Amino acid sequence: MKKVNVMMALLITGYILGVWSFLVVPKYYMVFGLKGFLISLVPAIVALFLAYNEAQSTKKTRYLIYELLFKVARVPAVMFTLLMFLLVVLGVTAYASGWSLIYLLGGDTGYIVPLAILTILLAALLLMLAKGRTLEFISGISVLMILFTIVSALLIRNKALSVVTSEQAKYYMNQAVSSITSFSQPLSFEGIIMLLASVVVAFGLGAGVYYVLGSFAPEDLDFRRVLIGVFLLQIVLSFAAAYTMAYSLGPAFQAFEKSVHNPNLSVEETYKMYSQFRALQAYATNSTVPLPQSVRVFYMIPQIIKDNIPGASTITLFLILSFYFSGLTTIIVLLEMGTQMLSEVIQFGRTKSLASVSIVGIIISIFMAFGSVKTMLFAVPFSVGAIMALVEAYPVAKSDLASKRRAIMLSMAFLAFVGVSALYYFLRSSSDAVKLGAILGLVLLVPLLMNGMLLKSRH
Secondary structure: OHHHHHHHHHHHHHHHOOOHHHHOHHHHHHHHHHHHHHHHHHHHHHHHHHHHHHHHHHHHHOOOHHHHHHHHOOOOHHHHHHHHHHHHHHHHHHHHHHHHOHHHHOOOHHHHHHHHHHHHHHHHHHHHHOOOHHHHHHHHHHHHHHHHHHHHHHHHHHHHHHHOOOHHHHHHHHHHHHHHOOOOOOOOHHHHHHHHHHHHHHOOOOOOHHHHHHHHOOOOOOHHHHHHHHHHHHHHHHHHHHHHHHHHHHHHHHHHHHHHOOOOOOHHHHHHHHHHHHHHHHHHHOOOOOHHHHHHHHOOHHHHHHHHOOOOHHHHHHHHHHHHHHHHHHHHHHHHHHHHHHHHHHOOOHHHHHHHHHHHHHHHHHHOOOHHHHHHHHHHHHHHHHHHHHHHHHHHHHHOOOOOHHHHHHHHHHHHHHHHHHHHHHHOOOOHHHHHHHHHHHHOOHHHHHHHHHHHHOO
């Protein structure tokens, strides 16, 4: 049982410590400094509190998620909304994970979709063939991802300090590094709302995963300890990712500076290096840079390190694997949870449910090959993620399964504020694709209007 508890803890760790812990949250640590870190603790604590109560609700009753939502909370429509949101998150996460591997294929973005498809198929195959061993696989990958992230951050720091000699490059690098621990960084209301929404998404709320985890968790598994451990790891990995970005600024600017004085390089090559530096700088200083652009910038780091730091191939491999493993473990959990939810709702067998969830995830990943559709789908989790977390928390509050109902209601009020504010900014975006992403997110709430009909159909 001790072994099962440890693996369950690592399963939850692998789910929460996903690609958004690398791609989005560190950005606000750089832009807002320690103020941003302290602000991020609020949604993190709210997310962990709600995750604990959701998991405990099914762990105590031993209900499956749909049984809990139908028999106890009387809100079966919530299941359909959570399942649809899970499928969108699955497709978007697979695309972001595939993006992390294109460095190995020469940086050609045309490979992202095939890699995303292969990642979903790999995860589905592991769930089909490994069965009981899947938990051990996720546990092992989670440990490797944590180690690779920390080790690569330390190695990049040491290499950058030894390689960067240009005073201007040192200035930009040191400025980015010091901003992470600075209390003097200015705040913006829109940036803070985006930070709050991003942390909620990073902790995996809104997809119903914690209800499903609770339904088969061992009796003696202490969710409180597990979630506190994940909370601390989330902080460590987010800071490691922020420092990775900060120390990459020095080599990026130095490469551009050298290219200006290199007669053998074309104007296009020089401009490319300048663009890389400016993109990294924007990530580190601008809280409202569009999400796809932030993702693209972070995946520039392996190439920048390889091109400008001698003998850094091992570092880049560690970095790429940490990015990819963070996505893979989350995808495996999303596939398994989605499979269980679909089999409960439609009464499919496990194989058919797994195939259906995988196919939908693959289709969403394929659609992301189109630029405007990619922007739209990336916007969905962040525009309505807090609202989905609110919907997910509602059954626990309604069914009185939680002992601290007042705290749950306060948490839901906080999510409502973040959700409405984030939705407002997304709908006011100058990009039509971003606006459509927010509208699509709202469409996922439509099943909630049919709750009464679903209750009648079950009688």
